[in-house]
Amino acid sequence: MAETALTNTIEPPARPGGWRGIAADWSSDQRAFKNVSWGKAMMWIFLLSDTFIFSCFLLSYMTARMSTTVPWPNPSEVFALTIGDKRIPLILIAIMTFILISSSGTMAMAVNFGYRRDRVKTAALMLATAAFGATFVGMQAFEWTKLILEGVRPWDNPWGAAQFGASFFMITGFHGTHVTIGVIFLIAIARKVLRGDFDVERRGFFTSRKGHYEIVEITGLYWHFVDLVWVFIFALFYLW
Amino acid sequence: MVDVPFDTVAGIPPAEVGEVDLYHPKSWWTRYVFSQDAKVIAIQYSITAMSIGMVALVLSWLMRLQLGFPGTFSFIDPNQYLQFITMHGMIMVIYLLTALFLGGFGNYLIPLMVGARDMVFPYVNMLSYWVYLLAVVVLVSTFFVPGGPPGAGWTLYPPQAILSGTPGQDWGIILMLASLILFIIGFTMGGLNYVVTVLQARTRGMTLMRLPLTVWGIFTATVMALLAFPALLVASVMLLLDRLLGTSFFMPTLVEMGQLTKYGGGSPILFQHLFWFFGHPEVYIVALPAFGIISDLISVHARKNIFGYRMMVWAIVAIGALSFVVWAHHMYVSGMHPYFGFFFATTTLIIAIPTAIKVYTWVLTLWRGDIHLTIPMLFALAFIVTFVNGGLTGLFLGNVVVDVPLSDTMFVVAHFHMVMGIAPIMAVFGGIYHWYPKITGRMLNEVLGRFHFWVSFLGAYAIFFPMHYLGLLGMPRRYHDIGETAFVPASAHDLNAFMSVAALIVGFAQLVFLFNLVWSLFKGKEAGGNPWGAASLEWQTPETPPGHGNWGKELPIVYRWAYDYSVPGAAGDFVPQNEPPAGLLAQGAGP
Numbered sequence: 001m002a003e004t005a006l007t008n009t010i011e012p013p014a015r016p017g018g019w020r021g022i023a024a025d026w027s028s029d030q031r032a033f034k035n036v037s038w039g040k041a042m043m044w045i046f047l048l049s050d051t052f053i054f055s056c057f058l059l060s061y062m063t064a065r066m067s068t069t070v071p072w073p074n075p076s077e078v079f080a081l082t083i084g085d086k087r088i089p090l091i092l093i094a095i096m097t098f099i100l101i102s103s104s105g106t107m108a109m110a111v112n113f114g115y116r117r118d119r120v121k122t123a124a125l126m127l128a129t130a131a132f133g134a135t136f137v138g139m140q141a142f143e144w145t146k147l148i149l150e151g152v153r154p155w156d157n158p159w160g161a162a163q164f165g166a167s168f169f170m171i172t173g174f175h176g177t178h179v180t181i182g183v184i185f186l187i188a189i190a191r192k193v194l195r196g197d198f199d200v201e202r203r204g205f206f207t208s209r210k211g212h213y214e215i216v217e218i219t220g221l222y223w224h225f226v227d228l229v230w231v232f233i234f235a236l237f238y239l240w
Numbered sequence: 241m242v243d244v245p246f247d248t249v250a251g252i253p254p255a256e257v258g259e260v261d262l263y264h265p266k267s268w269w270t271r272y273v274f275s276q277d278a279k280v281i282a283i284q285y286s287i288t289a290m291s292i293g294m295v296a297l298v299l300s301w302l303m304r305l306q307l308g309f310p311g312t313f314s315f316i317d318p319n320q321y322l323q324f325i326t327m328h329g330m331i332m333v334i335y336l337l338t339a340l341f342l343g344g345f346g347n348y349l350i351p352l353m354v355g356a357r358d359m360v361f362p363y364v365n366m367l368s369y370w371v372y373l374l375a376v377v378v379l380v381s382t383f384f385v386p387g388g389p390p391g392a393g394w395t396l397y398p399p400q401a402i403l404s405g406t407p408g409q410d411w412g413i414i415l416m417l418a419s420l421i422l423f424i425i426g427f428t429m430g431g432l433n434y435v436v437t438v439l440q441a442r443t444r445g446m447t448l449m450r451l452p453l454t455v456w457g458i459f460t461a462t463v464m465a466l467l468a469f470p471a472l473l474v475a476s477v478m479l480l481l482d483r484l485l486g487t488s489f490f491m492p493t494l495v496e497m498g499q500l501t502k503y504g505g506g507s508p509i510l511f512q513h514l515f516w517f518f519g520h521p522e523v524y525i526v527a528l529p530a531f532g533i534i535s536d537l538i539s540v541h542a543r544k545n546i547f548g549y550r551m552m553v554w555a556i557v558a559i560g561a562l563s564f565v566v567w568a569h570h571m572y573v574s575g576m577h578p579y580f581g582f583f584f585a586t587t588t589l590i591i592a593i594p595t596a597i598k599v600y601t602w603v604l605t606l607w608r609g610d611i612h613l614t615i616p617m618l619f620a621l622a623f624i625v626t627f628v629n630g631g632l633t634g635l636f637l638g639n640v641v642v643d644v645p646l647s648d649t650m651f652v653v654a655h656f657h658m659v660m661g662i663a664p665i666m667a668v669f670g671g672i673y674h675w676y677p678k679i680t681g682r683m684l685n686e687v688l689g690r691f692h693f694w695v696s697f698l699g700a701y702a703i704f705f706p707m708h709y710l711g712l713l714g715m716p717r718r719y720h721d722i723g724e725t726a727f728v729p730a731s732a733h734d735l736n737a738f739m740s741v742a743a744l745i746v747g748f749a750q751l752v753f754l755f756n757l758v759w760s761l762f763k764g765k766e767a768g769g770n771p772w773g774a775a776s777l778e779w780q781t782p783e784t785p786p787g788h789g790n791w792g793k794e795l796p797i798v799y800r801w802a803y804d805y806s807v808p809g810a811a812g813d814f815v816p817q818n819e820p821p822a823g824l825l826a827q828g829a830g831p
Contacts, residue, residue: 029447029798030256032439038360042436045466049428052470056514060474063510064489070505155486155502162505166487170478207363208263 061167073159103132114216126190276362285343296331308740318720319407322391329394341529352778355443371426378419385411398490445798452802457532468521475514516567530667541617542609545803555594588638615689619670630659651711682764699746776802
């Protein structure tokens with residue numbers, strides 16, 4: 001991708017491949033990850049830290065679920081919807097998962113068009129991703145409302161262990177917050193893309209740094225991460 | 241790639257990254273208050289941390305007054321005593337030491353030592369400080385809310401921490417947890433900056449294995465903090481939910497004041513696991529920067545290269561990695577499975593190996609060195625002594641059978657104050673005396689400094705050495721008033737009084753230090769650019785104190801490691817990192 005001079009970096013001289021290449025990079029000067037910009041490196045390290053946060057949440061939930069003496073409510077029944085006259089288990093969660101995974105697809109396409117400097121398509125795909133994300137959060141709000149109406153509270157629920165409601169609201173709430181933040185960032189950056197900020201290297205309002213198309217990919221990293229976390233929540237909370 | 245000018249100098253590859261876009265302040269406010277310059281942020285961090293540290297110091301006086309002269313000070317009631325120990329511990333560990341080492345020393349030294357113009361994301365770095373300040377303000381506000389600050393001990397163990405009857409249960413614990421969450425958010429913003437700066441923003445010629453050990457220590461500690469603080473964040477959020485919403489993550493079924501509480505089915509042990517998964521790495525988060533700083537101080541002031549540099553680096557990394565698998569040695573008496581104790585005792589004792597490697601290499605660096613007993617060197621020596629002392633009692637406590645009877649006695653208090661209180665604070669003082677000339681352009685006053693050192697060092701022993709003995713007698717920690725017991729002899733009370741007097745004197749010596757900091761700013765001796773004759777990069781800046789962007793027009797090029805002292809055949813007794821090799825100068829290829 002020779003046309004994508006994204007940042008003010010200069011190609012370093014050719015380096016050996018494979019493990020030798022990794023050793024050469026780490027024993028070299030200036031940068032340990034060659035061709036990785038500061039922003040991207042920072043996002044990766046942040047995601048590593050965030051992984052630990054979600055892992056702690058999920059491990060705590062699993063500890064509570066395994067150690068409780070009261071029966072745990074059956075997620076297939078709790079998260080079932082009656083459509084027509086049929087009761088379909090996990091249907092809403094399945095749709096939510098499908099939507100979120102689809103949003104990863106549109107995000108990946110947005111990154112691709114960003115590198116091609118196609119302003120309109122990049123912005124449109126980012127907005128589509130944001131719309132998928134907002135739909136996801138909306139459906140989560142619906143699910144929360146439904147459960148609350150059925151009597152689920154963080155401290156109590158009609159079917160079994162109190163930790164069910166506590167874990168559910170805490171983990172999906174924390175994940176939903178991540179999605180919401182992602183939606184806000186997607187909209188803000190789509191606006192910048194559409195306005196052509198990255199073509200004229202307009203300076204950021206707060207940071208006064210020049211903007212680059214790479215920020216689309218960095219936002220994408222965050223978005224894919226949030227999707228990936230959802231897969232784990234889906235598997236460990238709903239399918240278990 | 242034909243158009244890339246391959247201007248290698250003596251095997252130094254060309255610049256990979258173009259010049260950074262620095263933010264240039266336009267007004268007094270953006271230069272000194274909402275500054276994006278890492279050096280100003282470092283000073284802001286340090287002043288805030290030391291101010292809140294003074295609060296913790298005063299709290300320790302009040303605790304010592306009560307312990308030394310029980311019944312004399314009627315204004316200290318048992319509830320307040322518990323609040324004092326809680327806030328003293330929390331402030332000292334997190335808001336003083338962590339913030340000072342990483343936010344203070346890290347911000348100031350990392351860009352200068354790796355040859356960068358600033359941190360990679362100065363705006364985020366600035367936000368980091370302001371969120372930290374907000375966390376401190378929330379923390380201080382606990383003193384003024386109804387019920388006062390929390391009194392559950394700095395570990396905030398549930399169920400006790402949020403049950404009525406524990407002081408600060410109304411407001412204090414809520415604000416405390418909120419403050420911790422804010423601190424973690426603020427720290428993460430700074431920490432990402434430190435890590436990326438070290439990995440991706442070094443100057444030409446600065447390989448990872450040429451970094452001064454200070455940077456290695458701070459870097460490893462920051463990586464650890466980014467992985468350990470999440471556990472504290474999660475524990476804080478869940479405890480906050482237990483307190484505010486009545487969830488039962490950590491709360492078992494309990495009878496309180498004769499009535500069944502609303503809680504049930506939670507696991508207090510889960511909190512302990514989460515807390516110590518953060519809490520043990522936290523010990524090394526404050527110890528590793530201290531290790532690094534001490535290595536540099538010893539090398540500079542003994543005019544000798546550091547012994548076994550590579551081994552030092554790997555020891556730092558090994559300690560960092562191992563410290564994530566030892567956390568449950570804080571929980572031997574929690575009732576967990578005995579095999580866990582076996583596993584965690586083993587890993588705990590293994591950590592002694594890299595730690596001992598470090599102590600030996602410090603001593604071997606000193607061996608036959610040209611030791612200058614400057615104030616930084618005195619503090620470095622004091623660090624080694626106090627750290628070895630605290631480390632050895634750590635071997636006692638790391639063994640399950642020895643720990644069980646010593647648990648919750650003054651022996652534990654003496655151990656962790658020696659190893660992660662006194663020792664790191666010695667490194668902080670040594671570091672401040674060492675780098676103050678670079679930060680301000682003036683030396684700290686020598687006489688006041690030596691007074692400060694001797695009182696602090698001997699005083700620390702006067703306070704904590706007898707405490708080991710009291711602990712072996714069985715005197716419990718966290719007791720407001722030990723009263724009359726069969727196993728504590730009357731002479732122990734005299735010892736307590738002695739320790740309290742020593743604590744007051746040591747405390748006042750810190751006021752002398754603070755006075756010295758301010759007085760020397762205006763009246764100190766002019767230092768010049770490199771008063772200690774140090775080889776590392778931060779002493780080679782064109783201006784002292786370093787200007788905006790650190791390096792003037794051209795970034796420095798690094799040709800060697802940071803420890804070329806007393807090199808045979810060299811012109812001076814040290815060779816700066818950015819001095820080209822002699823052959824290169826003859827060719828006229830130097831900068």
